[in-house]
Amino acid sequence: MKTLLAIDTTTEACSVAIASEGVIFEKFEIAPRLHGELILQMVDDLLQQAKLQLRDIDEFIVNCGPGAFTGIRVGISVVQGLAYAVCKPVIPVNSLQVLANGVQLSLKDTVIEGTHIAVAMDARLNEVYWQCFSIKNDFPVEETTAMVSAVEKVEVPDYGLNAKTCCAGTGWSAYAEKFQQRFNCHFSVNSNCLYPRASWAISLANVQSITAVEAELIMPVYLRDKVAKTTKERNQLR
Incomplete structure (x- = not known):
C-alpha cells in the first residue's frame, strides 16, 4: 500500500x-x-x-x-x-471532482447508486465553477464538463434539481437567491461539503x-483566464 x-x-x-x-x-x-x-x-x-x-x-x-x-x-x-x-x-x-467524491464519502447513508451531485464553487464576479456528476459503483462519474459561467447560465442535466440531488460547494450559498430563481426550487448544501x-x-x-x-x-486548472473585468464587463452583469 x-x-x-x-x-x-x-x-x-x-x-x-x-x-x-x-x-x-x-x-x-x-x-x-x-x-x-x-x-x-x-x-x-x-x-x-x-x-x-x-x-x-x-x-x-x-x-x-x-x-x-x-x-x-x-x-x-x-x-x-x-x-x-x-x-x-x-x-x-x-477540485470539482474532489468535492463530488466528498459528498459520496460524507453522506454514505443517503448517497446511493444513481444519485446526482451538482457542484458549484464560488468564482466571484457573479460566476461559479460548476460540474454535475452521478454516483456509479460508489464513484462520481462526470455528467457535464467542468465550466465557469454566470449563475444565470448554469445548466443541469434533464433531471434538474430535486430532493434527490446533492449540492456541494460554496457557490450554492453565495448565490442562493439567484439559484432558487434560476431553477425554481429550494435546495440545501451539507455543511461538510463546502470545501x-x-x-x-x-x-x-x-x-x-x-x-x-x-x-x-503539473499544470494549474483555472477555467477562467482573468479575475479582473473592465467597467463595461461589470456593467453587463448588473
Missing part, C-alpha cells in the same frame, strides 16, 4: 492529508489568504504525527483547481518543491487510479 501526501489550497480552506498503512492523518483549516504561511507547518506536523520522513512518501497529490488563482499556485508550487526534494511523482486532481479536502483527494486518486506524473508536468 502506497504512502500518499495530499495538499489542497484551492479555496479558503487549507488542507493536508497523509495516507499511511490504511490510516488517514489530516489537517484542515479555514484560513483565507494564509495558505502560504500555514501549509509547510501543516505538512511537518502531519509527518511527525504519522511518524514519517518526507522520503517515505511514495506519491504526492495536489488539487490543481479550479479555484482561487493564488491558492492554486501555492499548492502546486509547494507540492512540486516537496516532490523534487525526494524525486517522487505527483498525482493531479480536480474540497485533501483526504477526499486521496480517496479519489485511489479509486480512480490516476496516473502520477513528474512534478514539472
